[in-house]
Amino acid sequence: MRFEERAESYDAHAAPQKRFAEALAAFAPFRRGVRVTELGAGTGFLTSALLAQGVNVDATDASPAMVELGRQSVPAANWSVRNAFGPIEKAGALASTGLLHWAADPAAVLRHWRAALPTGGRLLLGVPCDPCLNELRDLIGEGPVRWRDEAQWLALLKAANFDVHAHGVLESEEIYPSAIDFFRHLHRSGVTGDPRLSPSELKSLLRDYDRLNARPDGVVATWAWLLVDATARA
């Protein structure tokens, strides 16, 4: 991931992430007036949706560039640079989307999040899950993220002492003019890691993607997000 380097171009290339953030807020709204700590807030897609519900948001992210942009675009939240993958500050409720799948050990991260909450404290979680980007993974294999399905994520939450009250997977097919355009969106939103392909391998990957995933108006990429409403168990 390269969110710090790509912060400036994130918003313009993260339409699916924005839609899933808005869907997550609508999926299980918080009560007006509650205070929620958001983890991995990025430039503030979920932050804005929570504020619109009358929630007070402490928005955090590990990337100083993301926090600066978030502060500019959603000034009503209280922004700070924080790492969400170790012990975190106590909070009455937590919200996060598009972050947890980047953790090398999400089970350990969820235990830290559970430890920060009181019993009964809410976690509103959105995380990409299988079949997200399956067309691309069919061609290049797994990585840099290890992809989990809905059942695997729910098992991790249970093992970290969360009760899941509601969950569902939202799937959407995004159409891009061509494979190169789709790859640019991934690159400019910061979700790609170090280049693993030589120029000729990349060229043949783009050709295969265009051929295998053609639609009348471009190429398709499936996006899928697990939405979870959970509370911390005793």
Ligand SMILES: C[S@@+](CC[C@H](N)C(=O)[O-])C[C@H]1O[C@@H](n2cnc3c(N)ncnc32)[C@H](O)[C@@H]1O
């Ligand atoms: C895909 S973006 C999602 C941003 C936002 N939640 C959204 O839906 O648009 C992932 C975000 O997680 C942040 N991030 C990555 N690792 C992090 C960590 N260890 N602690 C906190 N934030 C982290 C990145 O800086 C980036 O802003």
